[in-house]
Amino acid sequence: MLKLVFTGVWVCAVTLGSVYFSMQSASAPAVPDGEAARRASEQYVPGEMITIPVIRDGSVQGYFLTKLSFSATKEGINNLRAPLRQMVTDELYDLLVGSKFIDIADTGTFDLPTFKTTVKDGLNKKLGDEVITEVLVEQLEYLTKEDVKRVANSQNVPRQKPVPITDKNGNVAGDKLPEGAVKASSAH
Template identity: 80%
Template sequence: MLKLVLTGVWVCAVTLGSVYFSMQHASAPAISDAEADRRASEEYVPGEIITVPAIKNGAVQGYFLAKLSFSATREGIAKLHAPLRQLVTDELYDMLVGSTYIDIADTETFDLPGFKGAVKDGLNKKLGSEVITEVLVEQLEYLTKDDVERVANSQNRPYQKPVPVIDKNGKVAADKIPEGAVSATASAH
């Protein structure tokens, strides 16, 4: 009996020691004080999904869908005359409508880091100081005009008149139920 108790104490001691040492060596990498101060002075600003027409040769060629979020300085946000989300959306429209330097339709030449840098620089220029510190891309898509028309046409099916499932007496009219359909009252009976 004494051997069993001593074995249990020994197993507990070894387990606690191994957990302690593994936690000491598995801690998160240390960040510098400057990096910690920078992170503490920034705020994450979630973006909105915007749809910007891609105009080329005077005609809409497609639509650019983007959801961008930002890391911005708290001090810079506090000095703004309007909410940051609305200022960002306005600037993105100014930058992207009719833009020649961003040809999203040509996916082979699209430069994502360059796009993020252009957005950051354009926003900071509009805001008058270094408010935006990082641009985060959450969604970035391009739909051609034909893609949009195809989706719109598939949803505009002719309206079909509803089929009555219950007759005037409140009974299920089995002969009027479309094949494969189940009535709410039929399933309740």
């Protein structure tokens, strides 16, 4: 009996020791104190889909679709006079409509880091403080006017008639009921 008790204590000690050491090795890596404090003072702000017309030579050449999210200081967000999402949308229109520094149509010259820096600097200038700490690109697309027309026209194509489903004898399903079958009522 005593041998059984010692075996049970031994198994419990080994189990507790292995759980303790596995938790120690699985814990998050140490983050420098400055980095942890910075992360704790920031908040993720999800963006919304924004469609901005690309205007060149006095006419719309295409549409810039973007969804940007932001990392911002909590203190800065609390001190804003309007909701951050609406201010961001307004500033993106100010920055990008008719802008010469970004030629979205020429994807070879588009510089994403410069775009993110320009958006961050423009937003912080509008907000009057270093509120935005990072710009996160979730979606970034450019559609030409031809792309938009092609999509619009494909939605207006007349629908095809449905193809009837037939059984192995060539009878259209749902047309005839087998002999003796009673049609079910749809009343509830």
